[in-house]
Amino acid sequence: MKKTIRGRKRAPAPKRATAVKRATEVKRAAAVKRATVVKRAKRAKTAVAKASAPRRATAGKRAPERRWAESPAALRHRMATILERLEQLYPQAKCSLGHENPLQLLIATILSAQCTDARVNMVTPALFARYPDARAFAEADLGELEEMIRSTGFYHNKARNIIACARELLLRHGGQVPADLESLVALPGIGRKTANVVLGNAFGIPGLVVDTHVTRLANLMFLTAQKDPNKIETDLMEVVPREKWTNLAHLFIEHGRRVCVARRPRCGDCVLHDVCPSSAV
Numbered sequence: 001m002k003k004t005i006r007g008r009k010r011a012p013a014p015k016r017a018t019a020v021k022r023a024t025e026v027k028r029a030a031a032v033k034r035a036t037v038v039k040r041a042k043r044a045k046t047a048v049a050k051a052s053a054p055r056r057a058t059a060g061k062r063a064p065e066r067r068w069a070e071s072p073a074a075l076r077h078r079m080a081t082i083l084e085r086l087e088q089l090y091p092q093a094k095c096s097l098g099h100e101n102p103l104q105l106l107i108a109t110i111l112s113a114q115c116t117d118a119r120v121n122m123v124t125p126a127l128f129a130r131y132p133d134a135r136a137f138a139e140a141d142l143g144e145l146e147e148m149i150r151s152t153g154f155y156h157n158k159a160r161n162i163i164a165c166a167r168e169l170l171l172r173h174g175g176q177v178p179a180d181l182e183s184l185v186a187l188p189g190i191g192r193k194t195a196n197v198v199l200g201n202a203f204g205i206p207g208l209v210v211d212t213h214v215t216r217l218a219n220l221m222f223l224t225a226q227k228d229p230n231k232i233e234t235d236l237m238e239v240v241p242r243e244k245w246t247n248l249a250h251l252f253i254e255h256g257r258r259v260c261v262a263r264r265p266r267c268g269d270c271v272l273h274d275v276c277p278s279s280a281v
């Protein structure tokens, strides 16, 4: 042992290094323990805040992530109430795309992607006068068609889809729009939404259309917890009677435009506030 200045005995160098190392480890362990305790406390605080938060305060903030806890029978009953009230409120609700036949509705629905129905209705009278049937659309000059539909946006893709779709109609369906889902979705550029619009509004065959309004309202009302339109369609099919499928979209679209407006739903004026889990009143 070496002697220190004050006469105390000092541990040899390797022993000192070990002692310092141990002290550092002890300090580090204490710091980790403290951090864990703080983290746990924070987590507990958040859980308590979540549990005590009022359930009806999600409107306009973020979409609910799960269904309202209720039995399938209770959900069907609530859905029936929702439909009944909306039917009373919007007895005139119908497809707002101007059309006189299935082909015109098919074309108008293609044009309505990422565009308002009002804008589509400004374009279609001249369009349908210039191209009166599937053959006319199939033989259309791409540039000319693009110019006619330019104001609806995405006009390159829409024009290409319209011409391809019209050619397929000529080739496989004698120039007529088929009245079944499978054949409709097999046409170029036609998805389930467009197919259901055509089935429900041009042929009177129930079709459940899931657009942005239906997606938003169905989630706010806890009728589904899905974001994918096909899954939402399946969920709604379970709780909406078949004969009401077509009208459901009309009603939700009206309500979504007038009362349950995106980002600022007017729950205080809503006839559904007592049957909607997201109601802010």
Ligand code: SF4
Pocket: 059, 220, 221, 259, 260, 261, 265, 266, 267, 268, 270, 271, 272, 273, 274, 276, 277, 278, 279, 280
């Ligand atoms: S109460 Fe009405 S306005 Fe409010 S979120 Fe529900 S459906 Fe929308």
